[in-house]
Amino acid sequence: MTKYPRDEFDQVPETSDRHGVHRARMATPKSNGLGLIILAAVPALAVGALSFFVLPLLGTGSPSSPVAGATSSPAATASASPSATEQTTESAEPEASAEPTEEASDEPTEEASDEPTEEAAAVNKQDPVMILNGAGVSGLAGTVSQTVQADGWTIAVVDNWGGSPLSGSVIFYNPGQEANAQALGELLGITDLQETSNVSQYVTVALGPGYQ
Incomplete structure (x- = not known):
């Protein structure tokens, strides 16, 4: 028995005139490794193109963080403004306490000046x-x-x-x-x-x- 599989050369008719036909040894092709390099490079290029073009369109990634930081600063400014307003109001209130003193000092002067005028006008x-x-x-x-x-x-x-x-x-x-x-x-x-x-x-x- 041979170690080769049967093929067309094993089917020889008995009446055939063909003689001396032998099977040549099959030569195994040699691989230089270029195919493996190409196969590995194609998926890497595909992944790089996907991350470069597709991911920015989806809005994912680090650009969202500056936006969050930008929105937080107006909130901090808005929260700081009421306190500044309260401090201004509180600082202005003590000044208003001087008004009753001025009114009290003005009233006697007005009364003293008005009464003689009315009496003199009536006489x-x-x-x-x-x-x-x-x-x-x-x-x-x-x-x-x-x-x-x-x-x-x-x-x-x-x-x-x-x-x-x-x-x-x-x-x-x-x-x-x-x-x-x-x-x-x-x-x-x-x-x-x-x-x-x-x-x-x-x-x-x-x-x-x-x-x-």
Whole structure:
């Protein structure tokens, strides 16, 4: 038996005229290793092309980290701004405490300046004044009328008191004449001021007993 497999040369017809045909030894082709190098290089090139062109399109990799860092910085800035606002508000509050002191110092000045102006505007020395003598001293009404007239007032009547006896000096005035009555009372030293429309249409100075 031979070690070679059967082939066409083993099928020889008995009537054939062919003789002396032998099988040549099969030569094994020699490999120089170039094929193995090509086979190994092709997958490596394919993997490199895939990582270079495909992975950037998928958005994977390190470029995402700078974006995260960029988004965190505005958040830190935004979180820092309220604290700065609170510090500014807190630092401004103590300054506002000085306002009540200024208002308190201004109010007395305004009141003191306004009151004399209103009183002076209400006094009208052109309104006539009646002076009546009820003290029983002759010529007293004339003397007082000169004092009133010298202060700029207009004298309407100088006469004697005709009503019930007086216990003291009184100034009678009608509604709306209170400022004139107060001014005359300060001038003549009379503190008893009475509002009434039954005496006269003018501010009336009734000089009672003991008036000097």
